[in-house]
Amino acid sequence: MSKEIYENPDLKKERQNCPFNKEEITHLLDGGKEKTIERKQLENYILSDEQLKDAVPMEYLSHADKYAEELRKACLLMHKLADSPAGQVPTLRALMGAGLGSAVLKEGNPLALHYVMFIPALMGQGTIDQQAKWLEKAYNLNMIGTYAQTELGHGTFLRGLETRATYDPKTQEFILESPSLTAYKWWPGSLGKTANYAVVMAQLYTKGKCEGTHPFMVQLRDEETHEPLPGIVNMWLNPVCISSYIHYGTYVKPTNSKLSYATMVFVRVVVCQDVTTNLRKAVTIATRYSCVRRQSELKPGDREPQVMDYQAQQNKLLPPLAATFAFQLAADHLWNLYHTANNNIEQGDLELLPDLHGLSCALKALCSSEAANFVEVCRQSCGGHGYMSCSNFPRIYGQVTAAETYEGENTVLWLQVARYLVKTRKEQSGGLSVKYLIGEEKGPKTVDTTLEGIVKLYRRAAVGLVDVAIAELDKSGRKGEAPHDAWNHAAVYLIKAAQAHARLFVVESFVDSLKEGKLSAPVRTVLSQLCELFIIYWLLERSGDFFLCSNLTKQDLLLLNSKYVELLAAIRPQAVNLVDSFDLRDEVLNSPLGCWDGNVYQRLFDEAAKSPLNQSNVHESFHKYLKPLLKSNL
């Protein structure tokens, strides 16, 4: 007789009478029905492989054993690439970052940097000949690379990197050296034990002149023995410059010195999607758990309610649920801009580069910081069980907060965005995403709290905060402050302006996607409710910006707050159906709190039983330490 599939009765009830087609949302998030089929095929292909399962939970392994186990599985995954039903590149993309890959490689993928940065650096910066020489070797995994830019002393300030590459015209070689302790490359993923090659960012010196940071291909380890090459510590190697700027000893300036930063732009773009995937996992875990967990007393004498029925819990979980759609749609828009800009750059047209740089910095900083805050709220919303390692919140949080630092520390990126906004506003010229800064803000200053009216408020705040920042800069200038001091003394306003710009882009992406999207009425209704909830939530959170830049009144705010709590109540019944639409398998969620069947308590108990400490009643340390203490009559 087939085993009755357990489903927690509360979750079962949540799923009854769903007013919209969950698959329609799944297809929307995957990019179409075909993509969903491909994704599910690939998930079955990977997750059904017993060799990719952990014999013991990773948290109980030593550091070295964790590394070895992740490397074993990563290499097995690469072997499975060749005959993957979804094809190599879609499989690779799925295996990197927060999605399918993290279901198998829970502590991280030792080969990630090879695909996420090393190969993109070759593709973006290498000459045709260099690509011919190295790309196939890299694709075939006959070499494992990383991207070595950050040093012990510098990560943000690339013009301050100390690693030097000096061109010797006699031998036509570059001599790479780390002139000081702080010049040692530090942080690059896979550099310690896995990679045998690296793209090393170094200051290029030729004919006694420093030409700035450039990428160099450097072999780190012997391809047979994997031993570090002689002198690897002080980096005396014969690297090759990965760029077409050295012609027979003469340096030829690139059309734009920032093209050597292109790999970072690519990763900032993909990080937006990656943190959104992590946020979707956290929201799914917390939402399902909040509908299984019954606690306290809402109505005196009644049964303990589902904690999701508390407005306070809805206020914690429904904005992050809405954010997963907002960030996905914005990341999709950014990805499209990246492709357009990249195609143009390949034709020598760099016009979109500043806009791409500005937007990729803005969205990477916004999505990573907002996702980190929301993941922590999801963790807290699950009480003590959310704090357990097996809940998967600690790992998800660690992955998302890392994204606030790597690929450009967020504050530094906000200031890059502000530089672009101020320049656009002053020069009255700029790319696609900053058109609203050109010309005077049109439309009435009065506030209307319709969706369109609220979007206009976001635009007004974005323009207004740039103008406030510029006024600060001008005020400092009038006091005789040098531009760099004036810039530093306006940093608080500059960062607010950059954040308002990023929020405007996300809000407009969400609203425009609902206008353009071919959606059924029920799906449009629920997504419109999420969109309105989210843009009101952010406005209420940042009301100071809107008071500063518009005629928003206390009455408007009270009206918006009433609308917000009405939307919480309206969306609450669909919370589980919405996270079910993400179609995240239990193995990807990797959390007893978030499993589809809601069998939380039994799964928590089973997880605890796996601990080595629970394999015996009395641990040997009792006899060694505790018993002597107990007998010592201190």
Ligand SMILES: CCCCCCCCCCCCCCCCCCCCCCCCCC(=O)SCCNC(=O)CCNC(=O)[C@H](O)C(C)(C)COP(=O)(O)OP(=O)(O)OC[C@H]1O[C@@H](n2cnc3c(N)ncnc32)[C@H](O)[C@@H]1OP(=O)(O)O
């Ligand atoms: C089988 C085949 C398969 C093949 C498949 C292959 C492909 C498969 C792919 C699969 C992918 C699957 C994905 C999976 C997801 C995984 C994600 C998660 C993993 C992520 C892991 C990542 C680990 C993390 C890695 C890292 O962490 S790697 C290190 C990151 N480190 C940084 O990010 C340093 C930050 N610092 C700076 O970026 C600079 O320092 C600084 C602040 C800009 C100042 O730079 P500076 O030179 O001082 O420039 P300024 O003087 O400020 O500005 C001067 C002028 O230049 C302008 N401008 C500055 N920049 C730029 C720029 N870019 N672009 C354009 N313009 C720029 C600026 O607008 C100004 O313009 P103007 O106003 O003059 O007009």
Ligand SMILES: Cc1cc2nc3c(=O)[nH]c(=O)nc-3n(C[C@H](O)[C@H](O)[C@H](O)COP(=O)(O)OP(=O)(O)OC[C@H]3O[C@@H](n4cnc5c(N)ncnc54)[C@H](O)[C@@H]3O)c2cc1C
């Ligand atoms: C998990 C992880 C993986 C990584 N992987 C890699 C990798 O594979 N390859 C690689 O090369 N690097 C890697 N890095 C390094 C990463 O890119 C750097 O840590 C990052 O760029 C930040 O630089 P930093 O560490 O020098 O911080 P700093 O810039 O020293 O930041 C310290 C503080 O100074 C502030 N600050 C710095 N400059 C300014 C400014 N101009 N104005 C105002 N405030 C400023 C920052 O906001 C921050 O608050 C990784 C880092 C992490 C955490």
